[in-house]
Amino acid sequence: xxxxVGLAVSSTQRPPGxxxxxxxxxxxxxxxxxxxxxxxxxxxSFTAVPDPDLSHISVRxxxxxxxxxGRPRLVQPERLRQxxxxxxxxxxxxxxxxxxxxxxxxxxxxxxxTLHFSVGMRSAAGPGAAREPSTGDATTAADxxxxxxxxxxxxxxxxxxxxxxxxxxxxxxxxxxxxxxxxVVLLLLRPPPQPSGPPS
Amino acid sequence: xxxxGATSPRxxxxxxxxxxxHRQALTVFLFIVLAHWAEHLAQAYQxxxxxxxxxxxxxxLGQFFPWLSTSEWLHYWYALVMIVGLVLLRxxxxxxxxxxxxxxxxxxxxxxxxxxxxxxxAQTQVFFLGxxxxxxxxxxxxxxxxxxxxxxxxxxxxxMIAVYLHQRPNERELRATSCSCIHRARTGxxxxxxxxxxx
Numbered sequence: 500x501x502x503x504v505g506l507a508v509s510s511t512q513r514p515p516g517x518x519x520x521x522x523x524x525x526x527x528x529x530x531x532x533x534x535x536x537x538x539x540x541x542x543x544s545f546t547a548v549p550d551p552d553l554s555h556i557s558v559r560x561x562x563x564x565x566x567x568x569g570r571p572r573l574v575q576p577e578r579l580r581q582x583x584x585x586x587x588x589x590x591x592x593x594x595x596x597x598x599x600x601x602x603x604x605x606x607x608x609x610x611x612x613t614l615h616f617s618v619g620m621r622s623a624a625g626p627g628a629a630r631e632p633s634t635g636d637a638t639t640a641a642d643x644x645x646x647x648x649x650x651x652x653x654x655x656x657x658x659x660x661x662x663x664x665x666x667x668x669x670x671x672x673x674x675x676x677x678x679x680x681x682x683v684v685l686l687l688l689r690p691p692p693q694p695s696g697p698p699s
Numbered sequence: 700x701x702x703x704g705a706t707s708p709r710x711x712x713x714x715x716x717x718x719x720x721h722r723q724a725l726t727v728f729l730f731i732v733l734a735h736w737a738e739h740l741a742q743a744y745q746x747x748x749x750x751x752x753x754x755x756x757x758x759x760l761g762q763f764f765p766w767l768s769t770s771e772w773l774h775y776w777y778a779l780v781m782i783v784g785l786v787l788l789r790x791x792x793x794x795x796x797x798x799x800x801x802x803x804x805x806x807x808x809x810x811x812x813x814x815x816x817x818x819x820x821a822q823t824q825v826f827f828l829g830x831x832x833x834x835x836x837x838x839x840x841x842x843x844x845x846x847x848x849x850x851x852x853x854x855x856x857x858x859m860i861a862v863y864l865h866q867r868p869n870e871r872e873l874r875a876t877s878c879s880c881i882h883r884a885r886t887g888x889x890x891x892x893x894x895x896x897x898x
Contacts, residue, residue: 570824671853674856678856682862685867689867
């Protein structure tokens with residue numbers, strides 16, 4: 500009965516709708532910035548409150564080396580900071596840095612995107628894009644970019660940030676259901692033990 | 700009192716819930732376990748049937764109290780409640796049921812240790828096992844697993860087996876136990892009637 504009530508409540512509820520769409524308000528460094536020296540961290544400001552435990556930000560240099568140090572944290576109610584390891588511009592030229600982010604907000608909405616900046620006085624590659632996750636197929640280039648950004652950031656996140664169905668949990672849930680059902684059926688089919696002598 | 704699997708209760712409260720009130724105490728404990736599972740099943744329904752994004756799938760109660768589904772402290776306290784229940788109700792089990800109940804208890808004890816490791820890492824921001832986020836021992840083997848759901852799943856199975864064997868004991872176990880679960884079946888009297896401890 501508890502499960503039935505729970506399912507009924509779920510069916511009448513709706514996941515948090517867009518309302519005011521969450522968006523990237525500003526970044527530091529700015530997208531496309533050309534810096535002389537490497538920053539100690541990357542800060543992203545949004546128009547909604549991100550959940551740092553469910554969000555991840557990946558920072559990689561031109562060779563693909565991950566530079567993020569630790570988890571992102573809130574420095575202001577709507578601003579996340581991702582510390583990064585220092586990197587020096589190589590003598591033969593500046594380094595292009597790619598920041599991929601996948602942010603989950605406290606109301607359940609999510610946002611993914613990328614931005615670029617360079618360290619060493621050369622302008623970075625083209626502007627990044629922040630998009631709301633689409634509900635349809637990822638067939639457009641914009642959706643592919645969002646998925647790529649989410650994937651890059653998710654690789655860096657580890658087990659703390661998961662999407663989709665976890666096959667291990669799904670299998671265990673199914674096994675538990677089968678076991679519970681089997682116990683109920685066996686209890687109904689097998690009679691309780693009968694006393695072998697006079698009641699005490 | 701039969702020596703088979705039974706203990707001499709040290710405290711009157713523990714003695715009561717493992718004899719006269721064992722059935723009621725077990726019912727309350729199992730209600731908590733099953734209500735917790737109902738929330739996880741509601742979450743699964745929201746994700747797999749209603750196609751909600753996972754952060755929004757907070758179960759039934761979690762829709763009104765979001766912190767219920769995201770609080771690591773709450774998961775830790777639930778693990779603790781489970782351990783306390785498994786320990787307090789263990790003396791009432793005998794024979795095979797007691798073996799399976801003990802298996803559930805041992806797994807749950809390790810589950811509690813895993814959550815303690817996560818809590819310590821989350822509070823100190825010092826991450827173990829080479830991780831960059833709080834990482835449990837199980838997550839070094841199953842990187843994608845949801846720790847809370849994993850351990851509750853593998854504790855649930857031996858617990859259910861123990862409950863079944865406790866309700867359907869063999870002759871030897873039937874003679875050894877004196878809790879209200881079996882006593883009711885043995886004498887046919889109502890569960891609320893006081894029962895004398897077995898000799």
